[in-house]
Amino acid sequence: MNVILKAARIIDPENKFHNQVADIKISNGIIEEIGSNIGSAEGFKEITVPNLHVSKGWFDTSVSLGEPGFEDRETIANGLQTAARSGFTGIALQPNTFPVLDNQSQINFVKQKAAGFATSLYPIGALTKNSDGTDLAELFDMKNAGAIAFGDYGKSLDNANLLKVSLQYAQDFNGLIIAFSQDNTIKGKGMVHEGIASTQLGLKGIPSLAEELIIARNLFILEYTGGKLHIPTLSSAKSVELIAAAKAKGLQVTCSVAVHNLVLNDTAIEGFDTRYKVLPPLRSEEDRKALLAGVLDNTIDCITADHNPIDIEHKKMEFDFAKYGTIGLESAFSALQTVLPTPVIVAKLTSGKAIFGLGKNNIAEGQQADITLFDPEGESVFTLENIHSKSKNSAFLGMKTTGKVIGIYNQGKLVLS
Template sequence: MKLIIRNATIIDPNGLHHNQKRDLKIVGKTIEKIGLNLPSEKDFEEISLENLHLSKGWFDSSVSLGEPGFEDRETITNGLLVAAKSGFTSIALQPNSFPVIDNQSQVQFVKEKARNNAVNLFPIGALTKGSEGNDLAELVDMKNAGAIAFGDYGRNITNANLLKIGLQYVQDFNGLVIAFSQDEKIKGSGVVHEGVVSTRLGLKGIPTLAEELMVARNLFILEYTGGKLHIPTISTAKSVELIKDAKANGLKVTCSVAVHHLLLTDEKLIEFDTRLKVSPPLRDEKNRKALIEGVLDGTIDMITSDHNPIDIEHKKMEFDLAKNGTIGLESAFGALLNILPPDVIISKLTNGKATFGVENHEIKEGASADFTFFNPNLEWTFRKENMLSKSKNSAFLGEKMIGKVYGIYNNGKLVLA
């Protein structure tokens, strides 16, 4: 494809052209020229959009798509289209499918389904067989097949020795272990954050201790073993503090926070809306503010949508019985601009590439063309027609959005929303 992008404000905090308005000439997968008033050329398509901004392509470190096994929730083909129209040029695919992605053939299957797509799909392999927490999965084989990290989605590794062995084992190939942190015994039958709201609603609570105890344990194991650990979707002030101290002590630990934990609190649960049932649960305002501070001071390395499509049969039911999860790709950018400046958002949507070993292409002549297009100033409301996923379980339905994604350019392909 041959393309000229007109009058794009480049948002690239550490790049050569940050906050500069430029034209970009793209041939295939390569940036040929960046400059002012580039001449039109025969056979070149041109893009000129209102208040067009351009950044490095965004990366989401936690996306679930269902396929194989749960195609009624989402397929890989449609899920990647959703990602593209939401501004993401690369996603890390969680292994919570059926069967679980816990071997070489499953990694190859999802990669083949995503081949020749505008969005890069990077599989996360399950750390344990079937994500059951009993035995390590085929980590080396999955690494060789293309897995970029290993973790059991939404499941705590109860066996501390198994996590220890996993962290030691992957060091042979510089692997990354993901450790979702929530003590199941302390969580018990809890479904929401333990506090004033849970008491008022009569719902069983999940104390912050359930997360913090496991974060502390996992960091102690990391200190013993060495290696690299990623703690996803933290939700409490104490978790931020524990990880901050661990980093100060030289541990190789990174963490993420989900968009919904930065924007929403348990006060939204007043109508028992199961779209808001997520894991970890929405916390109170004190914890929400601490998470934002963790983003701003650099303790939290990346922001994820934690996109998890759930079919209506498993969402539209009693709160206690409904499955956890919200879709989040479509609303991520528009929601975040309510609380964070564009530069910070772009950094947190691209920094994760370094942690997961995904190439973060520079915006410069001769580099690979890997862009996200957006307008940071449009105000709108997120409605059902804005949900592009097969499942419609969005926690942000009816919420105010700021900023609109126009699309992406990656792998020589243009996708516009």
């Protein structure tokens, strides 16, 4: 589709047009012209929206969709449409499907299902066969099929040697290893953050130590092996300190934080609402503030919605038995706007592409258009009408948010929210 974005404020510090208002003319998916008062042209659709802002397309580093196997939770088709309407031009698909994405044919399957959509899908291959933590999966074959990284979603490797071997092996093809960090023996039967709220509610707690011990272990292994390691969804203040120290040593480590861990704390669980049962858990207000500080000082590289649709049968039940997870694509931007400046949000929603080796998309003449459209102003309440996912397990329902997504332009397609 050919479009002209009228009077768009460009948010991109690396761009000469940064913070300037300009028109952007896009022809057949390529940015043809950026300038003032670009005239109407036959065959071009003009997008005129009050307070229109644009940035490089947002990329989410952790999205679960269910298909294959859990289509009742979400399908690839609806998930990609949801991502597009939420401002994301690219997503990294987690391998927690049935069967697990642990071989070349499964990677090919999800890529074929994702063809033709405005939002690009980049699969993450499972690190171990069936994500059971026993034997390494077919990493090199999956890399050749299009897998951008390797990790077992929401599962920590108990076998430290397996992480060591995977980091050594992946260096042969510049592979990125993802290591979710949680000591399962310390977690035990814990479900929420170990603190005042868990004690008052009588819920078994997960101490921050469960995360921090494994992060420390994994960083020691990385220092020994070399290679590239991504530690997803930090949740504690000490975890941020560990990452900062590792980066100061020059280790090739990156990390992310989930939107809900930046916006909410463990007091949210006081009503026993399972929408707030997530992993890692919502932690203390002190931890939340430390995570925000880690984002602002760039210790934390990127922010993810950690979008995880769960069907109502596995979510609306007793807290002990409900599955972990919240959807987050639709609410990510507007929720973040309540705690962080817009330029920081944009930076952390676009930095993931470089981490996962996908290059940069620039807003410049002659470049392929990969753009997110949004308005950072205006308050609203996040309701069920804002949810496009098949599953409705959002931790942000009823929350006052700021700003809104207008749409995306990518793959030659315009999608408006």
